[in-house]
Amino acid sequence: MSKAAAIDIASVTKVYGSTTAVHAISLKIPAGSYCCLLGPSGCGKSTTLRMIAGHESISDGDVRLGNQVVTDLPPARRGTSMMFQSYALFPHLDVTDNVAFSLKMKGVAREERRRRALEMLQLVHMEPYASRRPAQLSGGQQQRVALARALITDPQALLLDEPLSALDPFLKVKMRAELKRLQASLGITFVHVTHSQEEAMALADVIVVMNAGRIEQAAAPRDVFERPATAFVARFMGDHNVISGRLAGSDERGVSIAPAGGGLFSAIGAPQDADAPIDIAVRTDRVRIGPASAPGLGFTGVVENVEYRGSSVKLTVAGAGVDDFTAIVSDTDFFAAPVKVGDAAPLAWNREDAIVLGRLAS
Structure with a gap:
């Protein structure tokens, strides 16, 4: 895997017309850490994640990944990979080809990309389902496939936009443990958006609490729990x-x-x-x-x-x-x-x- 990279968000602002969605936030996410962006709907957490990924332009400020300023780079050149809330799997492709799709776009030979896809499926315990279509999988299984697809690009940072929101409560707990295991074994930086306090507390090394486009507190879970910085x-x-x-x-x-x-x-x-x-x-x-x-x-x-x-x-x-x-x-x-x-x-x-x-x- 790629070496984990620190993420440095420097005075980043996002403006839509006359509305400021993110107000000049600054945040350093240590390399190899599990960071959760936490807050209510509309607080700017998903917009922040999308700006890190390059799926949303930055109105002002910079994003640095490791030693490289990536503010103006397209998503494919940033060294990040994003797992979307909807999973966005291709229904007409089997699980292996879904995972290998980005390698196909890069021109990797079929045999090589399928070999690497099977390695990724093994990592997320999905190799027995390699020939199935997404419609033949449960929600938790689809999520594992989406994870494998995001990881096959060998990213320095994995960005997850509310990845557990579509799962039932029992499966959420199970997948939390799986995400924690994966992050620890891969050693790469995870940035995970959630509105669930319990989810953030269970997963994160660093919790970033956002409200109305601003960061209210960024600290270890115990500090956020025991010594909240603000009334919010x-x-x-x-x-x-x-x-x-x-x-x-x-x-x-x-x-x-x-x-x-x-x-x-x-x-x-x-x-x-x-x-x-x-x-x-x-x-x-x-x-x-x-x-x-x-x-x-x-x-x-x-x-x-x-x-x-x-x-x-x-x-x-x-x-x-x-x-x-x-x-x-x-x-x-x-x-x-x-x-x-x-x-x-x-x-x-x-x-x-x-x-x-x-x-x-x-």
């Missing part, structure tokens, strides 16, 4: 409550904020601008039912919803100027002192489980 990341990843308010006080341990509807909350960190609203995040799985150990580390609210999840119970509580506050408590703790909808429930957490969030410059 905290909300999108779904593992933190976000509380907004005005600065009520600060010391060497952190800040206190006051939401508009009352209440007072403490968090570790310093605000970017003491005169602006401040966002803090509280881990949902670190919240417990019970009185706070210190002021600012809990509140009493009204239970609005209770969801039993087997090993845990999800509570939604409102109060102290906070709406839709989520607590994920263990089933043991919950049933030791259960609460129901309409009850007043005290919630509490430790100081280290509440952090000050940053804000993107507008």
